[in-house]
Amino acid sequence: MHNEKREKVVVIGGGFAGINLCKRLDKKKYEIALIDRNNFHCFPPLFYQIASSGLVESNICFPFRRELKRMRDVSYHMGHVKNIDLEKKEVTTSYETIPYDKLVIAAGATNNYFGMDHLPEETFGIKTVAEAAHTRDEILDRLERGALCKDPERRKQLLSFLVVGGGPSGVEIAGALGEMKKYILKKEYPELSPDDVTITLVEGAPTILGAMSEKSRNNALKELKELMVNVRLNTVLKSYEDKYVTFADGHKEYYETLIWTAGVKGEPMPGIPAEYIGRGNRIVTDGFNRVKGLEDVFAIGDIALVQTDATPNGHPQMAQPAIQEARNLAKNLNAGEFKSEFKYKDKGSMATIGKNRAVADLPGLSFSGWFAWMIWLFIHLISILGMRNKLSVLMNWFWNYLFYSTSLRLLLRPTKYPLRRHWGD
Ligand SMILES: Cc1cc2nc3c(=O)[nH]c(=O)nc-3n(C[C@H](O)[C@H](O)[C@H](O)COP(=O)(O)OP(=O)(O)OC[C@H]3O[C@@H](n4cnc5c(N)ncnc54)[C@H](O)[C@@H]3O)c2cc1C
Numbered sequence: 405m406h407n408e409k410r411e412k413v414v415v416i417g418g419g420f421a422g423i424n425l426c427k428r429l430d431k432k433k434y435e436i437a438l439i440d441r442n443n444f445h446c447f448p449p450l451f452y453q454i455a456s457s458g459l460v461e462s463n464i465c466f467p468f469r470r471e472l473k474r475m476r477d478v479s480y481h482m483g484h485v486k487n488i489d490l491e492k493k494e495v496t497t498s499y500e501t502i503p504y505d506k507l508v509i510a511a512g513a514t515n516n517y518f519g520m521d522h523l524p525e526e527t528f529g530i531k532t533v534a535e536a537a538h539t540r541d542e543i544l545d546r547l548e549r550g551a552l553c554k555d556p557e558r559r560k561q562l563l564s565f566l567v568v569g570g571g572p573s574g575v576e577i578a579g580a581l582g583e584m585k586k587y588i589l590k591k592e593y594p595e596l597s598p599d600d601v602t603i604t605l606v607e608g609a610p611t612i613l614g615a616m617s618e619k620s621r622n623n624a625l626k627e628l629k630e631l632m633v634n635v636r637l638n639t640v641l642k643s644y645e646d647k648y649v650t651f652a653d654g655h656k657e658y659y660e661t662l663i664w665t666a667g668v669k670g671e672p673m674p675g676i677p678a679e680y681i682g683r684g685n686r687i688v689t690d691g692f693n694r695v696k697g698l699e700d701v702f703a704i705g706d707i708a709l710v711q712t713d714a715t716p717n718g719h720p721q722m723a724q725p726a727i728q729e730a731r732n733l734a735k736n737l738n739a740g741e742f743k744s745e746f747k748y749k750d751k752g753s754m755a756t757i758g759k760n761r762a763v764a765d766l767p768g769l770s771f772s773g774w775f776a777w778m779i780w781l782f783i784h785l786i787s788i789l790g791m792r793n794k795l796s797v798l799m800n801w802f803w804n805y806l807f808y809s810t811s812l813r814l815l816l817r818p819t820k821y822p823l824r825r826h827w828g829d
Pocket residue numbers: 416417418419420421422439440441442444445446447448449450451452483484485486510511512513530531532572573671704705706707721722723724726754
């Protein structure tokens with residue numbers, strides 16, 4: 405039996421931060437409502453594999469209702485947050501209004517187009533599982549159309565891919581496209597030659613993987629080159645219109661498909677006044693993840709800018725800070741007092757460029773190649789929720805490793821009007 409005076413905690417977002425908080429909060433002390441616009445928890449580090457047909461959505465997504473069954477007393481509320489009323493202590497979603505005693509915002513981050521408002525319409529992304537699936541469809545569509553095209557110039561246009569952003573996501577999707585060009589074309593698209601396909605990765609900074617060691621950056625560059633990806637550093641995109649990219653130096657180039665991985669910003673949270681928002685649209689908190697200046701409101705994960713004297717720019721927008729902040733906040737909330745200040749334990753970072761090709765910076769150690777790739781596979785596999793998902797990912801990877809082929813290159817399109825627009829109707 406629960407004590408009658410349980411406080412109600414509303415958690416916005418069931419990503420790495422939100423789900424870990426829900427798991428660890430004391431259910432005898434708190435009644436918990438989890439709001440998420442998707443009915444599943446997912447694993448963003450493998451979104452690029454959805455986009456490149458290495459995995460399917462259900463391999464790396466996990467329905468909340470299944471996970472929450474294990475976490476008794478957490479109720480799931482599907483909905484997009486439309487407003488937070490800080491006075492009334494209520495969150496309004498697309499479908500309902502939910503009162504809270506304590507509010508934890510864990511809504512993550514979204515694409516940042518740096519004010520280029522036309523880009524969301526014109527470009528593809530891998531920031532959500534839905535975006536990654538849309539990107540996969542685009543890639544498959546262009547391959548098929550390229551295979552049908554008799555005009556060599558137009559064929560090259562159809563098969564020109566630009567990845568913008570040289571962080572881990574950009575490097576991973578560019579590497580996956582490179583593998584497709586180097587190994588998959590000749591097996592599955594006999595009409596096409598690798599020379600028909602252009603894959604370019606542009607990065608505004610003088611280096612890719614800016615947060616990693618110089619050794620890892622150089623190794624990643626070498627691996628991308630081997631996979632026939634053109635990498636251009638110090639190259640900034642200014643606009644993309646009618647399939648023409650204009651770069652900062654004024655020159656224009658045609659790219660049929662532009663995949664945007666160049667930046668993120670905190671997910672907008674209507675109702676949180678601008679004075680509580682800091683750099684990168686993140687909600688500013690103290691070292692205990694309490695939103696500075698607000699009672700009973702907390703922020704964790706990518707959306708939180710944990711600003712202390714030691715961390716004026718917060719922590720990296722990565723899985724580990726999100727998980728660790730969630731665990732620390734749960735510890736403080738369960739204790740009923742804020743004694744434990746958050747301290748980030750950096751466990752290192754990794755990026756994979758393709759089969760047997762990865763780079764890893766672990767504390768005190770930097771390595772690359774097959775061993776880094778095996779470690780990368782292992783860490784990602786154990787981090788995915790659910791045994792069924794782990795086994796299906798392992799099976800797909802194993803098959804892909806042996807044959808460079810998966811049966812996942814499916815282009816699913818509705819045939820019913822008005823969704824027939826894909827067919828040019
Ligand atoms: C393609 C990609 C690759 C990445 N690779 C790595 C990697 O290799 N290693 C690493 O450490 N990190 C990686 N990251 C970053 C990592 O995924 C994030 O740091 C982590 O997911 C942050 O966790 P979070 O809980 O703060 O946010 P998320 O995991 O993004 O969860 C936010 C949740 O909030 C929900 N939500 C958002 N807005 C609303 C709203 N308005 N209403 C309702 N629900 C909402 C979303 O549906 C989502 O479920 C990658 C991210 C991406 C996109």
